Amino acid sequence: MxxxxxxxxxxxIKEKIIFLQSFITLIRADGKIDKDEKELIAEFxxxxxxxxxxxxxxxxxxxxxxxxASLKExxxxxxxxxFFFKELLTIANIDDELAHEEILFIExxxxxxxxxKEKILQINELILEKKIWLAKAEKIMEYDS
Amino acid sequence: xxxxxxxxxxxxxxxxxxxxxxxxxxxxQVDTLANVPDDRYLAGYFTPYTKTITINYPxxxxxxxxxxxxxxxxxxxxEEQHRINNKKGISVYDIKISPxxxxxxxxxxxxxxxxxxxxxxREEYIKTKDLSLFDKDEKKFEFYKEAVQRGNINPxxxxxxxxxxDMSLIMNGTQKMWLTKYLPxxxxxxxxxxxxxxxxxxxxxxxxxxxTFQALMDKTYTLGGVNFNKYNEQNLLENxxxxxxxxxxxxxxxxxxxxLDGDGKEDWGDVARLMITTSQNEDITDEKxxxxxxxxxxxxxxxxxxxxxxxxxxxxxxxxxxxxxxTNVLDMEKNIIKKPQQSSAESQKNSSxxxxxxRLRELRGLTSPDDKTPSSSKPRLLMLETxxxxxxxxxxxxxxxLNPFLTKKIADLRELRGFR
Numbered sequence: 001m002x003x004x005x006x007x008x009x010x011x012x013i014k015e016k017i018i019f020l021q022s023f024i025t026l027i028r029a030d031g032k033i034d035k036d037e038k039e040l041i042a043e044f045x046x047x048x049x050x051x052x053x054x055x056x057x058x059x060x061x062x063x064x065x066x067x068x069a070s071l072k073e074x075x076x077x078x079x080x081x082x083f084f085f086k087e088l089l090t091i092a093n094i095d096d097e098l099a100h101e102e103i104l105f106i107e108x109x110x111x112x113x114x115x116x117k118e119k120i121l122q123i124n125e126l127i128l129e130k131k132i133w134l135a136k137a138e139k140i141m142e143y144d145s
Numbered sequence: 146x147x148x149x150x151x152x153x154x155x156x157x158x159x160x161x162x163x164x165x166x167x168x169x170x171x172x173x174q175v176d177t178l179a180n181v182p183d184d185r186y187l188a189g190y191f192t193p194y195t196k197t198i199t200i201n202y203p204x205x206x207x208x209x210x211x212x213x214x215x216x217x218x219x220x221x222x223x224e225e226q227h228r229i230n231n232k233k234g235i236s237v238y239d240i241k242i243s244p245x246x247x248x249x250x251x252x253x254x255x256x257x258x259x260x261x262x263x264x265x266x267r268e269e270y271i272k273t274k275d276l277s278l279f280d281k282d283e284k285k286f287e288f289y290k291e292a293v294q295r296g297n298i299n300p301x302x303x304x305x306x307x308x309x310x311d312m313s314l315i316m317n318g319t320q321k322m323w324l325t326k327y328l329p330x331x332x333x334x335x336x337x338x339x340x341x342x343x344x345x346x347x348x349x350x351x352x353x354x355x356x357t358f359q360a361l362m363d364k365t366y367t368l369g370g371v372n373f374n375k376y377n378e379q380n381l382l383e384n385x386x387x388x389x390x391x392x393x394x395x396x397x398x399x400x401x402x403x404x405l406d407g408d409g410k411e412d413w414g415d416v417a418r419l420m421i422t423t424s425q426n427e428d429i430t431d432e433k434x435x436x437x438x439x440x441x442x443x444x445x446x447x448x449x450x451x452x453x454x455x456x457x458x459x460x461x462x463x464x465x466x467x468x469x470x471x472t473n474v475l476d477m478e479k480n481i482i483k484k485p486q487q488s489s490a491e492s493q494k495n496s497s498x499x500x501x502x503x504r505l506r507e508l509r510g511l512t513s514p515d516d517k518t519p520s521s522s523k524p525r526l527l528m529l530e531t532x533x534x535x536x537x538x539x540x541x542x543x544x545x546x547l548n549p550f551l552t553k554k555i556a557d558l559r560e561l562r563g564f565r
Contacts, residue, residue: 036554043558090561094554098158103151110150117150124154127561128161134560135165139473142170 007083008048016048018074019084021061022109023091029101040091064105068112081113082123089124093131163483167268169476171225172469173198188220191227193237198224219262219282222474226261226368229477230254233364236338238345240361243353245392249382250358251338252323253365255331256382260319263289264369264482265475267300267315271483274301285326288318305485309376312482316366316373320381328387339392370480 011019023044027037050058062070075081088109092102110120137143173189176199189200200220234240236251263286266278270293279290292298298311343350366374382388475481 039555040558043555047562087562090558093158093161093561094558098155100151103154106154107150117153120150121153121157124157128157130561131557132161132164134557136168139168139170 004083004086007080011048011080013050013054015074015076015080016050017054017058018067018070019048019087020044020050020058021067022071022084022088024058024061025064025067026088026091026102026105029105030099040094044087064108068108071109072112075113078115081115082119084113085110085115085120085123086127089120089127093124093127159483163481166479167475167481168473169479170471171198171221171228171474172471173200173221173224174469175200175202188216189224191224191231193231196228196231198228200224216281218472218474219265221472222265222477223258223262225474226258226477227254230257230365235361235365238342240357241346241351241354242358242361243351244339244343245389246353246358247342248335248339248392249388250361250365251335252328252331252382252388253362255327256320256323257365257368259285259323259327260315260366260368260373261475261477262286263315263319264477268475268481271300285322286319288322289314292318303485308485312371312373313376313378316376317379317381320377320379324381324385324388328385332387332391336391368477369475369482370484371482 008016020041024033024041027033027041045055045058061067071084075084085106088106092098092106106120107117110117174197189198191198198221200217231237235257236247236254240247242250262282266281266286267289269278270276276290276293279286279293289298292314293300298314299307300311302308302311363372363374366372366377
């Protein structure tokens with residue numbers, strides 16, 4: 001987690017914005033973005049410490065093709081790219097279902113950033129293992145009762 | 146096997162969902178002074194009147210203690226299935242089916258509990274690939290182990306044909322095993338249960354009701370998200386000679402009358418003994434009080450059950466039960482059995498799954514994609530608006546209240562990301 005905090009601190013505002021625009025693109029891959037999904041985006045805005053002056057820019061999401069090209073241009077290295085997918089796949093896995101359109105976007109982003117499919121699967125597994133761990137903890141520690 | 150990224154990601158998500166939903170916590174008690182016969186130890190039992198599960202741990206039988214320690218989770222899985230079935234209305238006294246149908250239902254309840262054990266072992270096998278697991282509990286599932294060894298079934302396969310063969314063996318194999326190996330020992334219990342059913346219904350003999358009976362059989366044989374009754378091609382229960390003749394012999398009304406009037410004290414005594422062992426404080430000395438007892442404690446026993454669910458510590462010369470203990474078992478009410486994966490092409494065609502997703506969203510309190518609410522009437526989401534800096538404080542104070550599902554979702558997101 002220290003690593004990831006450091007990564008966020010390292011990120012320039014344009015990188016944070018492209019992250020956010022990608023998350024929104026993923027969320028609305030099924031056609032629209034609802035208010036609950038916006039709240040999830042708000043979580044990222046908060047943790048990336050993005051100030052309101054950039055909100056308009058975040059909302060101005062380019063066409064997917066342009067966005068993917070920008071990802072390649074703005075994300076500076078593999079570490080950042082892997083972190084990007086960890087964040088992206090976390091959002092994708094919040095619901096129990098993965099939509100076909102969401103997966104298409106993840107696949108296209110992976111291709112744009114030259115991240116291997118195997119690595120995507122590993123990151124996804126990592127997130128799901130944590131999800132399982134948290135659910136187990138909830139039961140064992142009786143947080144659900 | 147899935148080969149596209151989409152298939153693999155979906156499979157990962159499905160596996161995780163199963164892992165999360167797999168286990169549930171149940172309560173039980175341990176009886177350390179269980180009165181068990183020399184030749185066979187009763188591992189545990191479910192008491193319908195109190196909805197409690199008791200695991201015997203007889204001090205006088207060290208071998209039994211050892212077995213009950215190592216295989217306890219299997220026995221609890223079995224007894225919990227009886228509790229689930231009871232909750233579904235299986236083998237309770239306020240249903241109206243014929244005595245022989247009730248008799249069969251009680252037998253099916255036992256088969257279902259054994260299937261729960263096998264499903265538990267099968268899930269363990271999928272994780273560990275250890276075939277010796279099926280040697281547990283008196284090697285009752287040896288038939289399954291041999292079928293895996295011979296390649297007749299493959300629990301690891303994702304081919305729908307293999308899946309169907311596997312499910313069919315769980316249903317028909319367990320049924321055959323139980324009828325052959327255990328039915329003779331359960332005849333007395335089935336007879337007692339059916340006697341109690343008739344007595345509690347003022348000795349009315351209800352006519353056959355095939356529709357109710359089939360619905361109850363479907364419920365009994367639905368475990369882990371699979372209705373095994375659909376695989377019940379051999380229908381061994383219906384064709385078993387004991388199952389056919391016993392109820393007819395035992396429950397013709399005139400015989401029952403005679404039995405209860407004194408000539409056949411054995412039957413009456415069996416029922417009474419069973420009831421008395423479940424209640425330390427009840428005064429059951431005659432048929433009338435027994436009938437009242439059955440009615441109150443079974444059909445209308447909610448209050449009594451609430452009282453007894455606190456598991457009072459019993460201590461007397463034959464029984465000493467522990468306080469409430471808890472453990473995790475597989476949650477057979479959830480879809481824990483992994484079904485063959487659809488390919489992404491198939492899943493796209495499956496519009497019903499899209500509808501399910503929309504329904505799920507509605508159930509979870511999320512806005513449906515079809516929501517036609519005009520945007521002007523929707524609450525503003527301030528985080529993505531652009532309030533003037535001076536308005537920031539006021540804007541935040543207007544923040545919409547979050548529904549509990551969303552609150553949980555955000556909490557999950559924070560936990561998953563590791564940020565607070």
